[in-house]
Amino acid sequence: MSESPPDFEGYSCPLPLPPGDRVVLGHGSGGRLSRDLLTRLLLPALGTAAPRHLDDSAVLQFGSELLAFTTDSHVVSPLFFPGGDIGRLAVCGTVNDLAMVGARPMALTAGFVLEEGLEFGELGRILESMAQAAREAGVYIAAGDTKVVQRGAADKMFINTSGVGWVAPGQAISGAGAKPGDVVLLSGPIGDHGMAVLSAREDLGFETDLVSDVAPLNHMVHAMCEAGPVNALRDPTRGGLATALKEIADQSGVSIELHEKTIPVRPAVRAACELMGFDPLHVANEGKLVACVPAEASERVLEAMRASRYGEEACRIGEVGHGTRGRVTLQTAIGGTRLIDMLAGEMLPRIC
Amino acid sequence: MSESPPDFEGYSCPLPLPPGDRVVLGHGSGGRLSRDLLTRLLLPALGTAAPRHLDDSAVLQFGSELLAFTTDSHVVSPLFFPGGDIGRLAVCGTVNDLAMVGARPMALTAGFVLEEGLEFGELGRILESMAQAAREAGVYIAAGDTKVVQRGAADKMFINTSGVGWVAPGQAISGAGAKPGDVVLLSGPIGDHGMAVLSAREDLGFETDLVSDVAPLNHMVHAMCEAGPVNALRDPTRGGLATALKEIADQSGVSIELHEKTIPVRPAVRAACELMGFDPLHVANEGKLVACVPAEASERVLEAMRASRYGEEACRIGEVGHGTRGRVTLQTAIGGTRLIDMLAGEMLPRIC
Numbered sequence: 001m002s003e004s005p006p007d008f009e010g011y012s013c014p015l016p017l018p019p020g021d022r023v024v025l026g027h028g029s030g031g032r033l034s035r036d037l038l039t040r041l042l043l044p045a046l047g048t049a050a051p052r053h054l055d056d057s058a059v060l061q062f063g064s065e066l067l068a069f070t071t072d073s074h075v076v077s078p079l080f081f082p083g084g085d086i087g088r089l090a091v092c093g094t095v096n097d098l099a100m101v102g103a104r105p106m107a108l109t110a111g112f113v114l115e116e117g118l119e120f121g122e123l124g125r126i127l128e129s130m131a132q133a134a135r136e137a138g139v140y141i142a143a144g145d146t147k148v149v150q151r152g153a154a155d156k157m158f159i160n161t162s163g164v165g166w167v168a169p170g171q172a173i174s175g176a177g178a179k180p181g182d183v184v185l186l187s188g189p190i191g192d193h194g195m196a197v198l199s200a201r202e203d204l205g206f207e208t209d210l211v212s213d214v215a216p217l218n219h220m221v222h223a224m225c226e227a228g229p230v231n232a233l234r235d236p237t238r239g240g241l242a243t244a245l246k247e248i249a250d251q252s253g254v255s256i257e258l259h260e261k262t263i264p265v266r267p268a269v270r271a272a273c274e275l276m277g278f279d280p281l282h283v284a285n286e287g288k289l290v291a292c293v294p295a296e297a298s299e300r301v302l303e304a305m306r307a308s309r310y311g312e313e314a315c316r317i318g319e320v321g322h323g324t325r326g327r328v329t330l331q332t333a334i335g336g337t338r339l340i341d342m343l344a345g346e347m348l349p350r351i352c
Numbered sequence: 353m354s355e356s357p358p359d360f361e362g363y364s365c366p367l368p369l370p371p372g373d374r375v376v377l378g379h380g381s382g383g384r385l386s387r388d389l390l391t392r393l394l395l396p397a398l399g400t401a402a403p404r405h406l407d408d409s410a411v412l413q414f415g416s417e418l419l420a421f422t423t424d425s426h427v428v429s430p431l432f433f434p435g436g437d438i439g440r441l442a443v444c445g446t447v448n449d450l451a452m453v454g455a456r457p458m459a460l461t462a463g464f465v466l467e468e469g470l471e472f473g474e475l476g477r478i479l480e481s482m483a484q485a486a487r488e489a490g491v492y493i494a495a496g497d498t499k500v501v502q503r504g505a506a507d508k509m510f511i512n513t514s515g516v517g518w519v520a521p522g523q524a525i526s527g528a529g530a531k532p533g534d535v536v537l538l539s540g541p542i543g544d545h546g547m548a549v550l551s552a553r554e555d556l557g558f559e560t561d562l563v564s565d566v567a568p569l570n571h572m573v574h575a576m577c578e579a580g581p582v583n584a585l586r587d588p589t590r591g592g593l594a595t596a597l598k599e600i601a602d603q604s605g606v607s608i609e610l611h612e613k614t615i616p617v618r619p620a621v622r623a624a625c626e627l628m629g630f631d632p633l634h635v636a637n638e639g640k641l642v643a644c645v646p647a648e649a650s651e652r653v654l655e656a657m658r659a660s661r662y663g664e665e666a667c668r669i670g671e672v673g674h675g676t677r678g679r680v681t682l683q684t685a686i687g688g689t690r691l692i693d694m695l696a697g698e699m700l701p702r703i704c
Contacts, residue, residue: 023470028500037498041472045479049486050493058494060459063417063518071461071514075499075506107412109423111512113465118375120393127397134401141402142410146389147427147510148380149702154427155505160463162423162514166415350501 024346030238030284031343055251056100056234057165059172066167068103070094073160077350079122081200083192083212086159087129089286089352092216094163095137096235099218100289102173102225103165107142108134111160116151126157137216139163171225178232178252178292182320185291185298187220187305188213188313189264190241194283195272197351204275209268213310215287220308227304228297235289238352239343242281244290245328246342252292255323258330258340262317281330282343284351292320376698382590382636383695408452408586409517411524418519420455422446425512429702431474433552435544435564438511439481441638441704444568446513447489448587451570452641454525454577455517459494460486463512468503478509489568491515523577530584530604530644534672537643537650539572539657540565540665541616542593546635547624549703556627561620565662567639572660579656580649587641590704591695594633596642597680598694604644607675610682610692614669633682634695636703644672 026033043050051058057070074090091108098105110130114123134141196212198204217235224230232252236244241263249256265273265280273280287310293301298316305311323329328340378385395402403410409422426442443460450457462482466475486493548564550556569587576582584604588596593615601608617625617632625632639662645653650668657663675681680692 021472023466023468023472023475023500025468025500025502027466028498034498038496041476042479042496042498045476046483046486046493049483049491050496058459058461060492060494062414062419062458062516065415065417067414067419067516069459069461069516070495071463071512072497073463073465073499073510073512075465075501077505106414107410107421109410109421109514111423111425111463111514113425113427113510114375114380116375116377120373120375123375124393124397127394131398131401134398139401140412141398142412143422144390144394144402145424146380146386146394147425147702147704148375148377149427149507150377152504153429153507153702154510155501158425158465158499158506158510160423160425160512160514162461162463162512164414164419164421164516350499350505352499 025349026346028349029343029346031243035342055174056097057103059101059167066172068098068101068165068167070097071160071162072097073158074352075158075350076197076352077155078200079126079156081212082196082210084214085126085129086157087126088133089214090159090161091130091133091137092214092286093352094161095139095216095218098163098165099221100233100235102171103167105137105139105163105165105218107140108161108163110141110144112146113154113158114146114148115154115156116148118156133216137218173230173233175232175234175248176251178248178254178320180254180320180322181295182231182292183295183298183316184256184318184320185293185302185305186315186317187289187311189266190285190288191265191269191273191280191283193286194348194351195269198348204272210272213285213287215310217287217289217310220305220311223304223308224291224301227300228293230291230293230301232292233289236285238284240282240284241290242340243342246340248292249328250326253325255321255327256318257321258318260330260333262315264313264315278347281340282347286352377701378698381695381698383595387694407526408449409455411453411519418524420450420453420517420519422449423512423514424449425510426704427510427702428549428704429507430552431478431508433564434548434562436566437478437481438509439478440485441566442511442513443482443485443489444566444638445704446515447491447568447570450515450517451573452585452587454523455519457489457491457515457517457570459492460513460515462493462496464498465506465510466498466500467506467508468500470508485568489570525582525585527584527586527600528603530600530606530672532606532672532674533647534583534644535647535650535668536608536670536672537645537654537657538667538669539641539663541618542637542640543617543621543625543632543635545638546700546703547621550700556624562624565637565639567662569639569641569662572657572663575656575660576643576653579652580645582643582645582653584644585641588637590636592634592636593642594692595694598692600644601680602678605677607673607679608670609673610670612682612685614667616665616667630699633692634699638704
């Protein structure tokens, strides 16, 4: 805190927050540093005003109903990328956070921070994209807010979308529900979103094959829940599949074993990851989910996924086990075993 | 649209949006230009995915319950100002938007956009301030999200707070409910917040007397509703008291007559406004409300306001009439009559 001005009433972090006393890009990665920021600063400082642990959405008793409530701010750069834009991303991201706790998304809010000088044409296109995604998901954009900051005080446009969903009695799903014996299902190839956004920033030479998967998953989740019980769900966004599964393993107190050969990665995504030195397991997705499902229901649930628009390439990628709690291992294609952990630093800032 | 790149699929605004084809600071003023942006671009582009008109909060049927849902992004500069900070502002702003539709605020979400390099000390103080305001209002911060952007892509910190509230059957209040014969009540002196933030930016010479009024008003609204019917409510934030009353007059299809002598303005605020050429009627408040109440209930409601922590200086400032719909007039202190309109341009950017 030595760099604080003299009249600064210093706030002491309850726990040390490496590296240093300032926010770095990695704190927005969705991985290890994000988790540190949350558990070491945000939650302790908010104290009893906030829950101890956070799922993709909070689930609250609301009168006689169960309400799911969530928020996401979107800062993706550039605003438009192959397969989508910040508007579609903002709607789908929040719809999916609601779906991941078993809720039926009902309504969203949209909070815009606009930089002075933004073209109405760009804003209009993004709004139409939001409307289209909302119609597809079947949600209503019930309220909004617009702030404008002077040139240079924001990068074109940030969009916050918050959402509410209805949870049927007894139907709440959490990252804490995975059980030994469960089968791990993945709804399709990983890494598409992250590499598509990267391709919109840099000339990778094979952009045409890199397309974001950004999509609303609520209809697929609904079909999955009808087909059989779903014990745990998560959408592997920031931090990728590895982070999502590590979170499930931690929350549920189980081990997870994955089979590398069964995890689908499109050739263009694999090539781009190799070029950039990225692990596809850590690259963000915006239209994928991973589910832990009792073995006896897994074929039915997998069929329901494959019959859904965004789950045609769904597959089984591993099992939940009795091993060390929170341990995620990967049986590699060449026969070895690798420990899987959350994304450590920051790979691709402003991916969502 | 001539400055668009060649591959830009132009979006045509449904109605022309003066001035020009780009966002200007005035579009975030909360006044006339904000209204234009909303009605000419945002709502038409969102189409059937959004409501035709927006109150401070949306009120939705949620199973068997009525749910109020709202959002606000906060970009105030500087982050700390006399009487408050962006954290207290973010919690109170959303709590008050819920209270203005007659809802009991239940839970908030907090979405942070942080600039790389922000000190944890500042963030921690702001989080503690949010927690304190949440405890005072009796709301729970149920979910959150943190994004980090590189240095220069945001100005330190923006906070979005969205909120849900419970509306008792038949208790929803709207800006459209004012009726001829209603008395207009104001909860205290106006202009405090706007001039306090300005004083934190510029050296006005009498800063010590300029203190923001930022406060949660939900407990006062609850007491007012117990004391008698409240036909219309609004918190005069961006755009000030003039804009709030013009909105009520428009929405309710009534005229409103105000008495200048009865509208309280603290001496320091009046002096600062004169120095800067501002009309206190257009300066933002963050801990005030204006209510239209049936005459027969107005004394009881006024008493309830004065018995509340943030309503001690509440007073009667005018009446709702049968005159031209949407017309707000001010009987000036020197005996004239002045038409009151929304804030036209932008007076104080990034006030909230």
